[in-house]
Amino acid sequence: MLQKDSLVLGLFALLFCFFILSYNFPETIASEGLPVHNVNTSKDYATIQDAINAAETLDGHTIMVNSGVYHESIVINKSISLEAQDEDIPTIDGGGTITVITITADHVTISGFNIRNGQAGTAILLDNSLNCCFCNNNLRDAWFGVVLRESNYTSLIKNNIVSSSYCVLLSSSTNNAIVGNNITTLDGQGISLSGGSSNNSIVGNTVTGSKRAGIYLASCQYNLVAENNLFNNSYALYLTDSSNNTIYHNNCVSTVLDIFIRNILNYTTNIWDNGYPSGGNYYSNYAGGDRHGGPYQNETGGDGIGDVSYKIESDTQDNYPLMGVYHSFNVTSMYNVQIISNSTISNLNYNGTAVSFYISGDDGSIGFCRICIPTVLINGTYQVFINGTKIVYNLLSCTNSTHSYLYFIYNHSTQSVVIVPEFSHVLFILVFLVGISTIKIYKRGNYSY
Template sequence: MKKYPLIGKGLTVSVILLFVATGIIPSIAQDIGKSSQPAARGNWLYVGGSGPGNYTKIQDAIDDASDGDTVFVYDDSSPYFENIVVNKKIQLIGEDRNTTIIDGNGTGYVVNLRSDSISINGFKIIHSGSGINSGGLVVSSNNDSIQNNIISDNGDTGVYILFGTNTTIKDNFILNNNGSGIQLATAGHNTLISNHISSNRDAGIRMSGNNNSIINNIISANFYNGILFDYKAQFNIIEENTISNQQVYHGIDIWFGENNSFINNDIFNNSFGIRTTTNTKNNHFYHNNFFNNTKQVEDVSLNQWDNGYPSGGNYWSDYNGTDVTQDGIGDSPYNISGGTNQDHYPLMLPYGMTNLTINLVPGTFKFLISIKNVGSTTALNVQSLLTLKGGFLFCTREIVGVTRPLLPGEEIAITLPIFFFGFGYIRMNNSVWADNALIFTQKINGILLLFFFIHKH
């Protein structure tokens, strides 16, 4: 980003007051050494850039800051070879998470949060030490926010929360760390949401503690487990995550865990989708989709694998039961490997799926397609394909259509944007599908005479 020093650009007092009033970092950032901000936000201190009074080290700016201040770090002096300790209630903001780099140079923690109510945003945090007292980012405080960072290539764990509570870890890429991606150690009431956690040497997430929420993360290709419950994990919520392709072990491995809820996760291409031990009990699993794991589940303890009727249980790609009543729930239970547990109400389709219908209405010159969502879930990224076989045609033989999402019960009509002309016996396949709907195909046979189509039943 291009920098414009405050002095030398002759910015007027009115512009300064505008920035003060809004409390926003402008899209074209000023290289200001220290700039007074609204009282509620404190002062702004700048690191890097070319403004007069700007700091050259992040730690120096933190040391001079007070509670409520913001330290903004430009990327033009990156990488910053530092091991940072944040012991004040401040915001630490990087200009761009791809290019504002804090490099621990192979020693200790790269960033250590020791005060409550710290926010860190917009950094690439790399190259911690390995072993004890090492890692990309350690949190030993409460009510912190770690958002929009890249935390990668550290010698140990990427993010380590020790006894911390009410911290939010959101929208980060946590990759290629030599320990776990994230470790919660006796930590409670934390939220991990919308992170990409991949290719870490240990687990994607390793946790002990209570009342944590792990929601909408992509957890893939970690060396051992996607999520590991390693000690006294209770009343945690694991929901809407994609957990796939762990290299050695399992999607979710529960060594010690009670009263946890696992809801609406996609778990596929792991050794075991989920594995439990005798130290687990009273966990609840429902509305999860299990695809193509070497073993879908092994449960040797007493856990619940459905949510009753009509809510249903889980989807199992190897379930071969029937659904005579056509209520979307299998007529026979799915047996859980390892013990006597069953999913009494296995789902016939992956949870979150819906059903589409399509109808082609031939006309003169033009054809009309009607697509309807007959399910109970919004259809995402709806697409259609009409193929024409046989005859002699003076038009294309494949017509692809992409429509907007369809709400439950919604129907749309599309006039195909081509001119039908030709003659002969024609076979039409008219198909529709969506990201969360299986393909539905209508077949129509008939005769095309120039631009008239005669439907043959």
């Protein structure tokens, strides 16, 4: 009897093992109606990580995510695009985990998410990755915002990042683009490069609130730092043992010091301006005046550039410090209008014929504006109107076949500025219509006799 029982149990165990070995258990169950979608396979998943882990999800696939809150810590180890499905932005909440999103693959795109609650660590970590892109995301409630560790050729574009310590940190990373981000740090540094990070472009970002540095470079070379708004940071720019970096058109308005250089290894060769007439940086503590212009600042009349250089160190200087805040406006896909002014500039518009914008400042003070207009947009002799009144301007000697430089001053208040060519077709049409109306009135007068 015992032998029979043993034989039956043995056969049952054998059949069970055969069933286990032969049954194909799916890695991730996909069902219709779930909030995460693989666009390429048309399969739906309950979580973002399920969609990534699915055997059907391959490199090059796009995963769309519905609105809602996803309590996940995600690892992306495939070359995928992760995108928001709806205008109502989905949220990835790390629940206070070490890292909310870890990326170990190349060619990863993340766009349109709220990413939060990596309070003990990092919102997004790239570890030895290439050619990734993060755009239009909102990151907050993390000790570190975005960290690139030995990661190259990656773009961070138009993200809103609020961090307790480092908002953007690059370590031993090259050829990355950090462009157009709004960055607020509650304690640490806005954008930090270290460990030999080189050939990166840091352009058009706004960094505020740092108790340390808006932008910090430590042992870094050949980086471009341009057109950044660095407001209300203890230091706008802080460089340690960094050389051969190009730094211009940054607006430095700091609570302690605009520029701080600390060299242990005596690296001091950095470029602090873009030559004349492009200029250097705006420093809130610059004490020079602007009575002269030209590449040697020996021509009569102001040009929006300080008459004397701004000294960075004993042997380093910005040769062409800006007298006002630098603005660059994309008016077409190919051309920008650039303004240096001590006024607040708003609502700049180019309608194909004229450039218009608003200026404002403290009532009673004197404002100035230096505007650079590509001649392909407006060419010829210009007319400048403030609140409809034609004013006198100075066409600077640096004007050439590709760019015109106009300089004018005014009394501050909120006013409109319009710049048109002297014989623009807009003015011609107005004159023509007025002429036609006059002729009709004259003829009617003659017919009445």
